[in-house]
Amino acid sequence: MSDKPLDNQSIDTAAERVGRLLKYHSNFYYVESEGVLYECALRGLLKKEGQDVLVGDFVVLDSINEVTKTARVQRVVDRKNTISRPKLANVDQVIVVYSLREPLFDINQMDRYLTHVELAGLEPVLCVSKADLAQSEAELEQIQSLYQDQLGYRTYFTSVRQPDSLNPLLAIIQGKITVLAGPSGSGKSSLLNRINPNFQLRVGEVSAKIARGAHTTRHVELLALNADDAESLIADTPGFSNLKFNTVLPTQVAGLFRDFQAYKADCAFTDCLHVDEEGCAVLKHRDCIADSRYQSYLDILVEARAYKEEAAVSSQKQEFGYKQLDRKGKEALQILRLKEKNRDASRRTQKQQVRLLELEDGDAIE
Ligand SMILES: Nc1nc2c(ncn2[C@@H]2O[C@H](COP(=O)(O)OP(=O)(O)OP(=O)(O)O)[C@@H](O)[C@H]2O)c(=O)[nH]1
Ligand SMILES: [Mg+2]
Ligand SMILES: [Zn+2]
Incomplete structure (x- = not known):
């Protein structure tokens, strides 16, 4: 299953263990269990059944090889919830990151993101990013007045150029599985790099002509906020330009x-x-x-x-x-x-x- 030498004697065929799927890449599933990251393939039957295995899923591993750190995903444990765009399982909260400018804050698009999160049965949190680009206080106040004061959504204003602005956000992501969602170029990856420079996520440009991001992030991955804390995970996600409502009556x-x-x-x-x-x-x-x-x-x-x-x-x-x-x-x-x-x-x-x-x-x- 991988190009690492297969050491059959190291495989404990009887052992099973639960782990969490952190990322999927090039047909391999990377599952964290008891502090170890295993590179896994899917059990044949799971593939045949066409069962979705999502980032965030708890999975039961077998054929665990402690030498090569490889295993097989035997089955998926029942999910608490799923979100559809991007596809993720067992999420505690979604932070919708929308920039004040570049790309320009679009109130109807913001509502679409919020509605998507509501649809998944989760409480959305708003992060209005690039607050350093504000031209007046009134701009921020208007957003706060609608979303926080009237609607009761927790609303944060952040800027990677004002590190202190990230502290309130840092406080609410501890001990939770958080997903950052929002349009391309709104600064999701930049925010995460600020929170933990070890993430080294790719950051893109916003086109001056169309004021849109370049869809820099391509994969969904759950990242550990701190090295030895498996309970505080955060997912960077690709921005979508077109959120559809094609499953709602x-x-x-x-x-x-x-x-x-x-x-x-x-x-x-x-x-x-x-x-x-x-x-x-x-x-x-x-x-x-x-x-x-x-x-x-x-x-x-x-x-x-x-x-x-x-x-x-x-x-x-x-x-x-x-x-x-x-x-x-x-x-x-x-x-x-x-x-x-x-x-x-x-x-x-x-x-x-x-x-x-x-x-x-x-x-x-x-
Ligand atoms: N002025 C300003 N620019 C920012 C801030 N945060 C990010 N940017 C810029 O915004 C651009 C896009 O940032 P990314 O972090 O790649 O945006 P993203 O949301 O991850 O985009 P996708 O991966 O395409 O979804 C980059 O040029 C960043 O330097 C900020 O707080 N202030
Ligand atoms: Mg990104
Ligand atoms: Zn009515």
Whole structure:
């Protein structure tokens, strides 16, 4: 499994041990267990089943070789949670890093990141980076007033040029599994290099012309904040330019906006989408919700509606086609479905369709 000499006598075939997957690179899984980093391959069956093995996963190792520091990932332990972009498991918190300038702070994009974190069931933390580029105090105050004072998200302003500004952030990442997310060029890797210079993460340029980052970070890796502390880990992630909402149903979207919560239970219809419905309590209190937030809600709602339509069409197609089939055809389809079960993408589509059948409008997941 690696080019290191295989010392079979060092393999304890019976031994099993749990470790945490810190990174995946060139088909190898790097798993930390009891202070040792093992280079691992996947058990054949895991590959066959097409099971996702994610950075952050606890995995059971076997075929452990203490000489070559290699092992095999036998299985994945049940996850506490997963986040989708980037894909990570067992995360405690996500810090959304968005620069004040270069690239320019975009309130609707910020909402999209926050909503994604809410979707994973996690409490987002905001980090407004490159605070040294502020042209006035008012800029910072405006952001703080909306996100911290009105919405209650913890909001930090940082600059790698003002090292003291990192201290509050340092305090909240101790003892936790933290993920930094945010657009390319917002300074995630720079921030981490400041926190621990040993990380030596690659830092990119922000194009002057398009004011966008260069997608410098390519891989997700969990890094140990301190050498002998396996409980404080932080992940640098690649920035995304395009966060999609293609797994959310329209009735779920309002549940991701905490500023809607106080009102939405009083809407006349349980499937109210808070757009133009009569008896909508959110619209009645529209003045209490920031315009930018309501606009972000509408934008995401459009995508959720498109997703729902697409999923309905594909499930209808499948259902209609099935009814037309003769017995032989149905058998062939069953075999095809079984084969597809092993493929990740098709499994996901099937799950979406099942969820769609379960979720009539009005049965929103809260
Ligand atoms: N003025 C200023 N520039 C910064 C600060 N932090 C980072 N930068 C600059 O921003 C640019 C992008 O930084 P990166 O750390 O590579 O950004 P990133 O978020 O990791 O980007 P991706 O890996 O592409 O997602 C670099 O040129 C940094 O020098 C800061 O606090 N102030
Ligand atoms: Mg980076
Ligand atoms: Zn409503």
